[in-house]
Amino acid sequence: MKWLSLSLALAVPTQAALRFGCSTLTIQRLDPLVEPGAAPSAHLHQIVGGNAFNASMDPAQGDLGDKGTCTTCTFSEDFSNYWTAVMFFKHTNGSYKRVPIMQNTALPNGINGGMTIYYTQQDFSSNGNTKITAFKPGFRMTVGTPTAESKFGPGLKFVCLNDKGTRFPELDDFPTQRCPGGIMTVHHFPACWDGKNLDSPDHQSHMYNTVKDAFQNSGPCPASHPVRVPQVAYETLWDTTQFNSMWPSDxxxxxxxxxxxxxGYGTHADYVFGWKGDSLQRAMDSSCMFNACENGNPLLSQGVQQMNACSVSKTVTEDIDSWLPEMPGMSGM
Structure with a gap:
């Protein structure tokens, strides 16, 4: 679906969709879904969202929507956490440098890195006349797997940016040439839930994927996973341009x-639900679109300064910003 159709989508009164920014909460080796309690976890993640994030995130400890005191996201009622693997540049001399994260051009100026988060219904032009049920407290899921050695599934993409507004073509793996505007990673989560389990041992089996690429669902939910939930998606923009002069000669x-x-086949992302009260359900039941959902219509929102001010303490203390002989946790690579 071409992004040119967004202007048409804005005129559709029955559509409800959220697109908002979340500044960076922390960048460290923690992964409370896949490696709960491990500090450090195996590899480095970028995390955004509410400040109740920690190494364990045991759902028995309570609802994130009630535990958080601040969030890095535009909507101040969203204490969810969203995270992805970090990107590094590998120099020809064998050293590594973390690639910085850029703000999406569609978001307010001044956001500290972070990600763009989406909660859409069927696509950008129709809610499909299907009731969208918000996630429940304690819900969590992942998409993708770091062990994949071939294309894992739909909705996990890379985009070689001409500028921050570039959205196509979507690629299954890393671009093979220098990108004038950087690289975007895209993670679309499944949108059909079994209606029973807030999680599953693999963090994926309680969900079913009807997602096509570029924010489109391919059909109705199956009987095994009958509940349509919002399609969550992340966009992360990486400023790879500063490394273009160092591209390997081969x-x-x-x-x-x-x-x-x-x-790039193992690109993956994690999600833990933490919207306060019924705020996400109210948004899905409304007809608001993107920033029209802010300022109490129907969601409470906050400014960039408040978003950037929210953070969590470092649990894992290690150098992630210098030129490094190896990536954190990747000894011997």
Whole structure:
């Protein structure tokens, strides 16, 4: 679906969709879904959202919507956490440098890195006349797997940016040439839930994927997973341009994700629900679109200064910003 149709979508009164920014909460080796309690976890993640984030995130400890005291997201009622693997540049001398994160051009100026988060219904032009049920307290899921050695599934993409507004073509792996505007990673989550389990051992089986690429669902939910939930998606923009002059002379891709993947097939993302009260359900039941949902219509929102001020303390103390002989946790690579 071409992004040119967004202007048409804005005129559709029955559509409800959220698109908002979340500044960076922390960048460290923590992964409370896959490696709960591990500090450090195996590889480095970028985390955004509410400040109740910690190494364990045991759902028995209570609802994130009640525990958080601040959030890095535009909507001040959203204490969810969203995280992805970090991107590194590998120099020809074998050293690594973390690639900084850029603000999406569609978001207010001044956001500290972070991600763009979406909660859409069927697509950008129709809610499909289907009731969208908000996630429940304690809900969590992942998409993708870092062990994948080929294309894992729909909705996990890379985009070689001409500028921050570039959205196509979507690629299954890393771009093979210098990108004038950086690289965007895209993570679309499944949108059908079994209606029973807030999680599953693999953090995926309680969900079913009807997602096509570029924010489109392919059909109704199956009987095994009958409940339509919002389609969550992340966009992360990486400022790879500062490394363009260091591109290897043989033309090989110099970028690698923090778990050691230089192809991109293992790109993955994690989500823990933490909207306060019924705020997400109210948004899905409304007809608001993107920033029209702010300022109490129907969601409370906050400014960039408040978003950037929210943070959590470092649990894992290690150098992640210098030129490094190896990526954090990747000894011997």
């Amino acid at each position: 033309g090989s891709n110099p970028f690698v994700l923090s778990y050691g993947d230089n192809k």
